[in-house]
Structures are given as C-alpha cells and as structure tokens.
Amino acid sequence: xxxxxxxxxxxxxxxxxxxxxxxxxxxxxxxxxxxxxxxxxxxxxxxxxxxxxxxxxxxxxxxxxxxxxxxxxxxxxxxxxxxxxxxxxxxxxxxxxxxxxxxxxxxxxxxxxxxxxxxxxxxxxxxxxxxxxxxxxxxxxxxx
Numbered sequence: 607x608x609x610x611x612x613x614x615x616x617x618x619x620x621x622x623x624x625x626x627x628x629x630x631x632x633x634x635x636x637x638x639x640x641x642x643x644x645x646x647x648x649x650x651x652x653x654x655x656x657x658x659x660x661x662x663x664x665x666x667x668x669x670x671x672x673x674x675x676x677x678x679x680x681x682x683x684x685x686x687x688x689x690x691x692x693x694x695x696x697x698x699x700x701x702x703x704x705x706x707x708x709x710x711x712x713x714x715x716x717x718x719x720x721x722x723x724x725x726x727x728x729x730x731x732x733x734x735x736x737x738x739x740x741x742x743x744x745x746x747x748x749x750x
Contacts, residue, residue, distance in 0.1 A: 626707075626716045627681055627692065632648060633645050633648045633707075637657075638676050640661075640664055642657045648718055649718045649720075650720065653717070674699065675698055677697050679702070680694065682694075688711035691708055692706065708722075
C-alpha cells in the first residue's frame, strides 16, 4: 500500500505549479470553473474549508451562472520568508478589480491562504486535527 501512496504523492508534486504566480493562476482557473477539489490541492486548510462552504452554496445555483472567466491584467508577487503576497489586477465577464492573494509555503509548496476577513466569518479554530476530522466526515457523506 505504501508504495502506491508515495507514487501518488510524487506524481502530484510534479504537477503542482511551483511559483506563487503560477499557483495563483492555476488556483483561479480551477476556482472559475468550480473545480474546487483541484483548487483545494493548492490551498491551505483555512482556504479548503472556505471552498467547501462555497461549494455547498454553489450546489443550490445553476452551474452556468457561477462560471467565471478571469484573466490577469497584471500579477506581481513579493515573497517574505514562507509567505507570498500577490497583487493582481483581474478582469472577468462582469468587472475589472484588484485583489491580493496571500500564499503560504508548506513543505516547499506554495498554497493559497483564505482571505483574512473570511477567516473570521467562519471562526475556525486553528487546529489542524479538528479540520482533518471534519474533512473525513464530509468525505464519508459524499461516498454514500
């Protein structure tokens, strides 16, 4: 069993974008298409739980209405230790706007972190174990 898991991990590693800029673009493309599982692979735990909540809300709407096409007019990232701050000017079919993505480096992989204000909304205690348990529960529900 272990060999398969390790192979899967290596395979995944190779496919994930490396630089903060690449991660932001890949994440946004998945996000636009409501491909939340792929977006979650590029996200911290806090952002993964935000995406889960978003996915639940999206289920109540028609898929077409929630699809976006975001293009990056500009994208500048500065890194500071294991954090990266990406200032973006984006355009979708409705508007042009500025947004900052914050990324955290975990085991040499850059991950999108949840926006600060959103974190407080959910009031998630910063306990990895609790979040992992929650994900396992959600996965069990999904398989039935």
